[in-house]
Amino acid sequence: MSEMVTVAAVQSAFTDDVEENVDRVVGLVREAARRGGKIVLPPELFEGHYFCRDQKSVDFSRARPLDGHPTVGRLAALAKELGVVIPVSFFERAGQAYYNSLALVDADGTVLGVYRKSHIPDGPGYQEKFYFRPGDTGFRVWATRYGTIGVGICWDQWFPEAARAMVLMGADLLFYPTAIGSEPAEPGLDTRDPWQRVMIGHAVANIVPVVAANRVGVEDEQAFYGSSFIADTRGDKVAELGRDGAGVITARFDLADVRRMRAGWGFFRDRRPELYGALTTPDGRIPGKS
16 A cells, blocks of 8 residues: 655745745745645744854844744644644754754644754854754654654754664654755855765665755855755655755655665665664774773
């Protein structure tokens, strides 16, 4: 029996006006739903500009608690209206802690839970450690109306351990909301292709479709290169947007077929977890072994 599902990614430039940005995302989600999208991914931190370029304490005022969060609430109402699943990225304040978080909204508008970004970058133009604590949720997967999915946030996408963990936990689709572009300290460095390739590697190594949504536009001289894409279990890009301009892409997958393919390739059958102790250490040195 097939388990067909259409996934979608949306891409846009953003201003620093929350209401305007949320309106843009709502419009793009509606367009994705018109095209048959059932799980629709917006980019990372879409409520405003990517403020982590600099360290400014005033930007902590952008954070909100999950309870009563106006954007999460609006997207939850939209999800219920359209019958779609929406992973909603937001800047979370939890007491005195601040996180780069994602609320997973199911197709009935229910918030199934929150994932807090595990890997926090810190470099020129991406100074997230000033703003965000490392996530304390661990990796999460959710059984949505349309399938079991895992979601990592931006920098998480560079870590194969995260993708493998989510698929081990039952994810049949992986989603990565993103905000990535130029490198202020290295103007000649274009990371677009490596960014795509690392997630394509996750698709192949885990036999899992991957969906990535990025922003576009120039914000304070930092250019975001879009190129949102969807890859299939072979690592082929089956849909892709350009470096400029807003848009929606969709792709259709049979999750039952995905699971059959994963079993047939044998990657998970032939794993040797007892040999991977070095992966749980900071430096590869296992206590008691020379």
